Structure formats: structure tokens, C-alpha cells
Amino acid sequence: MPSLLTAELVRLNARASSKLDAIVQAGELLAAAGYIEPAYIESLQGREQVSNTYLGSGVAIPHGMQEDRHLIRRTGVAVLQLPEGVEWHDGERANLVVAIAAQSDEHIALLQRLTRLIGDPAQLLALVEARDPHVLVEALNGATRGTSTVIDTTPADFEQCIELVLDYPHGLHARPASAWVATSKRYQAAMRVRHGKLAADPKNLVSLLQLGATANAQLVLSAQGVDAAEALAALKRTIENLSAEEHERAAAARARRQKAQPVAWAPLDPATLFDGVSAGPGFAIGPVRVLRTTQPDIQDRPADTLEATHQLDRALRETASELDALTRDTTARLGAAEGEIFAAHRELLNDTELLNAAARMLLDGHGVAWSWHQAAEQQAARLAALPDPLLAARATDLRDVARRVLKHLGEDVATDTRLDTPAILIAEDLAPSDTAMLDPAVTLGFCTVSGGPTSHTAILARTLGVPAAVACGAALMDIADGSEAVLDGSSGRLYIGVSATDRDRARHTQRQLADEAQRAAANRALPAATLDGHVLEIGANITRPEQVRDAIASGADGVGLMRTEFLFLERHDAPSEDEQYDCYRRMVEASGGRQLIIRTLDIGGDKQVPYLNLPHESNPFLGVRGLRLCLRRPDLFLPQLRALYRAAKDGPLWIMFPMVSTLDEARQALALAETVRVELGAPKVPLGIMVETPSAAAFADHFAALVDFFSIGTNDLTQYVLAVDREHPELARMAESLHPAVLRMIKQTVEGARRHRKWVGVCGGLAGDPLGASILAGLGVDELSMSARDIPAVKSRLRASRLDALQALARRALDCEDVDAVRALDSDDIKAAA
Numbered sequence: 001m002p003s004l005l006t007a008e009l010v011r012l013n014a015r016a017s018s019k020l021d022a023i024v025q026a027g028e029l030l031a032a033a034g035y036i037e038p039a040y041i042e043s044l045q046g047r048e049q050v051s052n053t054y055l056g057s058g059v060a061i062p063h064g065m066q067e068d069r070h071l072i073r074r075t076g077v078a079v080l081q082l083p084e085g086v087e088w089h090d091g092e093r094a095n096l097v098v099a100i101a102a103q104s105d106e107h108i109a110l111l112q113r114l115t116r117l118i119g120d121p122a123q124l125l126a127l128v129e130a131r132d133p134h135v136l137v138e139a140l141n142g143a144t145r146g147t148s149t150v151i152d153t154t155p156a157d158f159e160q161c162i163e164l165v166l167d168y169p170h171g172l173h174a175r176p177a178s179a180w181v182a183t184s185k186r187y188q189a190a191m192r193v194r195h196g197k198l199a200a201d202p203k204n205l206v207s208l209l210q211l212g213a214t215a216n217a218q219l220v221l222s223a224q225g226v227d228a229a230e231a232l233a234a235l236k237r238t239i240e241n242l243s244a245e246e247h248e249r250a251a252a253a254r255a256r257r258q259k260a261q262p263v264a265w266a267p268l269d270p271a272t273l274f275d276g277v278s279a280g281p282g283f284a285i286g287p288v289r290v291l292r293t294t295q296p297d298i299q300d301r302p303a304d305t306l307e308a309t310h311q312l313d314r315a316l317r318e319t320a321s322e323l324d325a326l327t328r329d330t331t332a333r334l335g336a337a338e339g340e341i342f343a344a345h346r347e348l349l350n351d352t353e354l355l356n357a358a359a360r361m362l363l364d365g366h367g368v369a370w371s372w373h374q375a376a377e378q379q380a381a382r383l384a385a386l387p388d389p390l391l392a393a394r395a396t397d398l399r400d401v402a403r404r405v406l407k408h409l410g411e412d413v414a415t416d417t418r419l420d421t422p423a424i425l426i427a428e429d430l431a432p433s434d435t436a437m438l439d440p441a442v443t444l445g446f447c448t449v450s451g452g453p454t455s456h457t458a459i460l461a462r463t464l465g466v467p468a469a470v471a472c473g474a475a476l477m478d479i480a481d482g483s484e485a486v487l488d489g490s491s492g493r494l495y496i497g498v499s500a501t502d503r504d505r506a507r508h509t510q511r512q513l514a515d516e517a518q519r520a521a522a523n524r525a526l527p528a529a530t531l532d533g534h535v536l537e538i539g540a541n542i543t544r545p546e547q548v549r550d551a552i553a554s555g556a557d558g559v560g561l562m563r564t565e566f567l568f569l570e571r572h573d574a575p576s577e578d579e580q581y582d583c584y585r586r587m588v589e590a591s592g593g594r595q596l597i598i599r600t601l602d603i604g605g606d607k608q609v610p611y612l613n614l615p616h617e618s619n620p621f622l623g624v625r626g627l628r629l630c631l632r633r634p635d636l637f638l639p640q641l642r643a644l645y646r647a648a649k650d651g652p653l654w655i656m657f658p659m660v661s662t663l664d665e666a667r668q669a670l671a672l673a674e675t676v677r678v679e680l681g682a683p684k685v686p687l688g689i690m691v692e693t694p695s696a697a698a699f700a701d702h703f704a705a706l707v708d709f710f711s712i713g714t715n716d717l718t719q720y721v722l723a724v725d726r727e728h729p730e731l732a733r734m735a736e737s738l739h740p741a742v743l744r745m746i747k748q749t750v751e752g753a754r755r756h757r758k759w760v761g762v763c764g765g766l767a768g769d770p771l772g773a774s775i776l777a778g779l780g781v782d783e784l785s786m787s788a789r790d791i792p793a794v795k796s797r798l799r800a801s802r803l804d805a806l807q808a809l810a811r812r813a814l815d816c817e818d819v820d821a822v823r824a825l826d827s828d829d830i831k832a833a834a
């Protein structure tokens with residue numbers, strides 16, 4: 001395609017008072033360069049009267065009416081860059097106005113590139129902020145940056161290159177690959193990773209996975225462009241830094257497999273065995289329910305290309321926020337490693353090749369859902385064909401994500417994994433989303449034809465505590481629905497046709513295992529009292545009322561942190577006061593008079609909500625987040641406070657404000673809360689702050705004079721004390737809450753609270769780590785709040801310790817030089833404390 005855009009047709013840093021003004025300015029560029037007769041500018045305006053040319057993500061594409069084509073001298077486009085944006089349609093703002101004068105259909109390829117750009121917010125932002133017109137010229141004329149995929153003819157490496165051997169025991173799979181992508185995207189340079197004859201763009205997740213790089217693969221990293229050297233060095237560091245973690249994970253998986261070996265029961269009479277791989281320990285006896293998934297039947301319903309592009313863009317954005325919410329929810333419910341599964345899924349949505357392929361089909365006139373489905377299926381089939389089973393399993397992840405997008409495009413693609421009566425679920429494969437949603441109360445266990453022990457599905461099954469076997473072979477699907485079965489998840493075996501005597505023996509074994517589990521549960525319910533009788537309160541961190549029951553069953557005395565932002569995610573607008581009230585009231589009811597600390601909205605930083613249209617922050621963690629945002633947005637804050645105080649009439653709750661750094665912020669929040677309370681005639685409730693900034697810790701004595709309680713958020717406190725972005729792909733591992741500098745801040749906070757006899761808890765990740773919990777207890781906190789599943793281990797550690805020994809441990813930890821030295825105290829002191 002000839003170049004449609006030249007530098008003279010780009011106007012950087014422009015301003016427009018209105019949409020009309022923007023169209024005229026862009027039209028004048030085309031006219032001045034001789035591409036159109038000036039009269040065509042009117043045609044550009046005329047089009048706008050009959051259709052909306054806003055493409056999505058801040059891009060608008062005004063183009064003239066068909067009947068005015070004779071006013072075009074030659075095909076071209078002009079770009080107006082509007083950093084401040086201009087209102088285009090229905091509140092949507094355009095930052096890039098791409099005016100098209102096309103004699104025939106030469107602009108179709110340009111549209112395709114724009115569609116692809118819309119799926120790549122980072123590159124789009126680079127174009128809005130570019131100070132060199134050639135950056136826009138290259139991007140829109142189709143320079144290759146950020147768009148390459150796996151190239152199966154040997155490509156030349158870029159100018160600068162380094163070689164390395166991949167030291168990951170499980171090869172390059174989605175989790176580390178997402179970190180590679182995050183690092184690479186921070187640089188402008190064009191980059192390439194070559195593995196033999198295959199090369200991939202490290203800014204593209206699927207492309208990296210398709211390299212099929214297994215353990216010890218020889219890789220060549222190369223780059224070219226202004227920051228090529230830095231980009232290469234950073235990517236190399238990321239790759240190497242992840243190595244230790246990959247080895248740890250592999251060792252843990254090996255240990256799990258070894259532990260999974262003992263066979264608790266085996267039939268003595270003949271029975272049919274399906275020998276698979278253990279994916280979740282435990283024992284299940286019951287009927288099977290065979291889930292026969294059919295390929296989604298997506299009809300090709302051609303639609304207007306522009307409208308279809310809007311639809312796809314919307315569906316992708318909705319899926320992205322749904323996955324963000326799922327990541328946070330899964331992290332809070334099941335743990336960080338489980339949450340990362342869905343973070344990696346979200347990255348798949350940025351895959352330029354996938355978006356490109358879908359856009360190509362759209363532009364060929366196919367329907368939006370059909371195009372997306374075809375593009376995703378082609379990619380998934382390529383992944384599934386990789387020789388390494390671990391990498392091939394990523395096809396399941398891609399199909400899972402693709403299905404979510406189809407759902408947002410209005411297709412009925414739900415897999416119904418709900419069971420009415422208890423059963424062992426049998427399926428070809430289960431998507432991670434389906435597994436995360438399984439109800440352990442009726443899902444006795446599950447077996448799949450394919451999948452592997454390290455698949456995301458298996459990770460989730462283990463966390464949910466559902467017995468499971470994967471890779472049981474295709475014959476599994478021949479089992480008749482309703483057949484009685486015995487599943488030994490620990491050895492990965494499913495038996496069908498088991499004799500009545502063997503079934504009785506199996507039930508006996510199952511009862512024995514259940515008794516053992518019950519004994520463990522009974523210990524969980526005991527108080528977290530040290531050997532010398534000092535009792536710590538144990539709270540649970542939750543996001544939804546339904547989780548209260550599980551938290552209490554896991555041994556929590558109450559709720560130490562309810563993160564309310566989850567109410568605001570996965571939707572298009574803020575929840576109303578009534579909706580929030582309903583949720584908080586249900587929390588109060590479920591808590592049944594136990595401690596319940598509800599945190600007000602903590603948005604900003606790592607948690608973003610698209611519909612709030614918050615301005616871009618170059619340092620989100622240092623920007624308008626948490627209470628700072630709430631104080632600026634009474635439209636969000638007041639309904640939440642009202643809902644909380646209404647719920648307070650139904651039962652006890654405490655209100656806590658996040659991300660507080662100055663006394664004035666706390667005073668403002670307290671004053672607003674009091675105004676709302678008086679208006680509603682609600683009872684007084686304890687009002688506290690999270691201590692998660694160094695200023696709050698340093699000023700703890702002042703804050704303690706103002707508020708009723710503290711809860712220390714060690715996750716944020718650590719990132720601010722150590723100046724380490726908790727999400728930074730390379731540095732996040734340095735964000736260690738056990739660092740003595742963080743512990744000293746906690747000590748100062750406890751001392752500040754004590755001076756005014758105020759209650760102090762900890763709700764960051766450190767509280768759920770047995771060593772961290774021991775040190776925190778020694779530092780004198782009143783409460784530890786954590787994920788429900790961390791409670792038993794923390795309780796048993798505290799119950800085996802003496803308070804004076806924990807205090808000595810804390811003193812020694814404060815004097816340590818670094819995290820390793822604090823960890824080294826673990827073995828000696830904890831044993832001595834017992």
C-alpha cells in the first residue's frame with residue numbers, strides 16, 4: 001500500500017474548541033497539501049451529521065460522503081493530535097483525529113491498523129504524546145513495531161543482541177512470559193526473541209508462547225531503536241530474576257507430586273481404572289456427571305465495519321475489566337499465584353496478532369463475533385499443536401479468554417458446570433474460569449481427558465480443595481452419565497464399576513480421611529492464644545458477604561478487612577447507595593455481631609475503574625488514590641458513607657479509610673462521616689485509618705489522637721517505605737514486608753497507638769505469613785487479618801509460641817540488616833519460643 005500519511009499532514013499538540021473545529025483543522029491540512037478541494041471539508045462535516053465517526057479509545061476518523069469523492073485529488077489522511085482531547089460524541093473524547101480522503105478503498109488497511117492500535121493502549125498513548133510526527137507516520141503507514149508475531153522463516157536479529165539459555169524448569173509459560181511482556185513494553189525499541197528458526201515479539205504474549213521455548217532453550221534477544229541497549233538489559237534482568245521463582249515453583253510442584261503418591265484405597269475386585277495425573281488431592285465417591293461441551297456455534301452475521309469495530313472494542317474493554325476484577329477477587333479469595341492466572345489471561349487480550357487477525361476478517365465483511373472466534377481458534381490451534389504439553393495447555397487459556405469476549409459480544413457460550421446434586425464432574429477439559437467458579441459443596445471432584453498437573457485448572461482445583469485428576473485419556477468421555485465412581489485425587493485415579501464391597505471399603509477410607517480433616521478444622525476453631533495465654537484476634541480479608549461463612553469456618557474471629565472496591569469493579573457504573581447498603585447489610589448479618597471492618601473505596605494505584613474516567617497518572621501509586629480520590633469525589637464517597645451508616649443501624653461495623661498520608665485528610669474524612677451519621681440518625685461506629693504510608697506511621701501518635709483504630713496495610717507500607725512499585729515486573733520481589741525498615745515503621749505505629757490506648761491490627765500480607773505473624777505479635781499488635789486459608793498455619797504457629805519469646809524475636813528482627821537475616825531467625829527463635 002502506498003504511504004497515506006506524510007509528516008506534513010500531521011499536526012502535533014493541536015487544540016480544538018469543538019468537534020467541528022477539529023474536523024475543519026484536519027480538512028485544512030489535507031487541502032493545504034493538495035489532497036482535496038477545500039469543498040471536501042464540508043463533506044467531512046456532512047458525514048458527521050449522518051454517522052458518528054468515533055472509532056474508540058480516543059480515535060475518531062472523520063471521512064467525507066461517498067458522493068463527494070470527486071473533490072478528492074489523491075488519497076491521503078491527515079492527523080490532528082489533541083493531547084487535551086475534544087468532545088466527540090456522547091461524552092467520548094477524541095485525542096487523535098484521523099481525517100480520511102479516500103478515492104477508493106485504499107484506506108481499509110489504515111482502518112485495520114487503527115483497529116489494532118485501539119487494542120494497544122500503550123502504543124496509542126505513545127501516539128497521543130509523541131513529539132515527532134514520524135512516530136505517527138510510521139505507526140499509521142504500517143511500520144512493524146509492536147505488530148510482529150512468530151515468524152517461521154529465520155529472521156535477522158536486530159542490531160544489538162545477547163544470547164542466553166532459558167533456565168526455567170518448565171520452559172517459557174504464560175506467567176513468566178507476561179512479565180517479559182510487561183518489561184518489554186516499557187521500551188520503544190523494536191525487540192525480538194529468537195529460538196532457533198522461530199522469532200517472536202516480546203511485547204506480545206501469544207507470540208512468545210508460540211516460540212515453544214522449553215527448559216535450556218538457547219535464546220537470542222535483540223533490539224533496535226533509541227533505547228535498545230536499556231531494553232535488552234532490562235529484559236535480560238527480568239528473565240534472570242524470574243529464574244529463582246520458577247525453580248521454587250517447580251520444586252513445590254515436585255514436592256506436591258511426591259506427596260500425592262500414597263494410595264489410600266484400591267479396589268480388590270475387578271474395576272475399570274482411568275489412570276490420570278493428580279491435580280487435586282482428596283477422595284470422592286459418587287455418580288459422575290459427564291459434561292459434553294460442544295464447539296460454540298457462532299453465526300457469521302456481517303455488519304457495518306465501523307459499528308463492528310466499536311462492538312469489539314467495547315467487548316475487549318469489558319472483558320479486560322472483568323478479568324481485572326477476577327484477578328483481584330481470586331487473589332483475595334485463593335491467593336496471589338491463583339490471581340496471576342487471570343492477570344495472564346488479561347494480557348492475552350492485548351495480543352496484536354489476535355486483534356489483527358480479527359480486524360482483517362471484520363474488514364473482509366464478516367460478523368464481529370465470527371471474526372473474533374475464528375481468529376482466536378486459529379491461534380489456539382497453533383498453541384495446541386506445540387510439542388511441549390505445558391505450552392500446548394495454554395490453548396485452554398486462550399479459548400477461555402476468547403469465550404469471555406464472545407459473551408460480551410452477546411453470544412451464548414456459557415459452559416454450565418453447575419451441579420444440582422453432588423457428583424464427580426467429567427469433561428474434555430475445564431477452563432480456569434469454570435474451575436474457579438465450581439461450587440465445592442456439590443462438586444465432589446473432577447476428571448478431565450486432557451490438561452496437566454501444572455495447568456491453571458489444576459492449580460485452582462488444589463486451592464479450592466476439590467479432588468481432581470487430569471490427563472485421564474479420551475476413553476473418559478465414554479463413561480455413561482450417572483455411573484457410580486470412586487476418585488482418588490491424590491493418586492490421580494478414577495475407578496468405574498467398583499464392587500459393592502470395595503465401595504464400602506472406599507467409604508470407610510473416606511470417613512477416616514474426613515475425620516483427620518475434621519481434627520484439623522477443630523484446631524482451626526481454637527483461639528490464637530500463645531502458650532502463656534496471650535490472645536490475638538484473627539480476622540479474615542474478604543470481598544463479598546458470601547465469604548464470611550467460609551472465613552469463620554476457617555477459624556476467623558471476624559472480618560479484619562472488607563475491600564469494598566470489588567463492588568465497583570466488573571460493571572459499567574458505580575453501584576447505587578441502595579445496592580451498597582444491601583451488600584453491607586448482608587455483611588453485617590453474616591458476621592452475626594463479630595468484628596467487621598469495612599474499608600471505604602480504595603481505587604487508583606493498582607486498582608482502576610474505567611467508568612470513573614480518572615485522569616491518567618504517571619505515578620498512580622503516588623497519585624489520587626484511596627481516600628485522596630474519595631475526598632475529591634463526593635459523588636462516590638457520600639453514597640458509600642450513607643450506605644455504611646445505614647448498615648450500621650442493622651448491626652456493628654467499623655469504618656476504615658485507606659491511603660491516608662496527612663492529618664488533614666483524616667480530619668476531613670471524619671467530619672464527612674459525622675455529617676452523614678447525624679443526617680441519618682445512625683449510631684456512632686469506630687472510625688479508623690489504614691496505616692500504609694510512611695507519613696501515617698511516623699505520625700502515628702498524632703493520628704491515634706484523632707481516630708479510633710489503626711489497621712496496618714503492610715502491602716502498601718512496604719512499597720512506600722522501600723520505594724518499590726508493588727507491581728513492578730522486576731522489582732516487585734524486593735517488596736518484602738519482612739524488611740527491618742518496614743518492621744521499624746510498624747513498631748512506631750504500635751507505639752503511637754498505645755500512647756492513646758488505641759486498637760491496632762494488621763491486614764496486609766505479612767499478617768498471613770507465620771513468621772511475619774509471630775514478629776507482629778511480638779511487636780504488640782492486637783489483631784492479624786489475612787486470607788482465610790492462611791489462618792490455620794498462623795494459628796498453629798502462635799499457639800505453639802510464648803509471648804515473651806515472640807517479643808524477643810521481634811526485637812532481634814528490628815536489629816537485623818536485611819530480609820535474609822530476619823528469615824534466618826525463623827528456625828532458631830520460633831523453635832526456642834515453643
Ligand code: PEP
Nearest residue numbers: 692713714715716763764
Ligand atoms: C495493604 O496495602 O496492605 C492492604 C491490605 O491493602 P491493599 O492490598 O488492598 O492495597
Ligand code: MG
Nearest residue numbers: 692713715716
Ligand atoms: Mg493498600
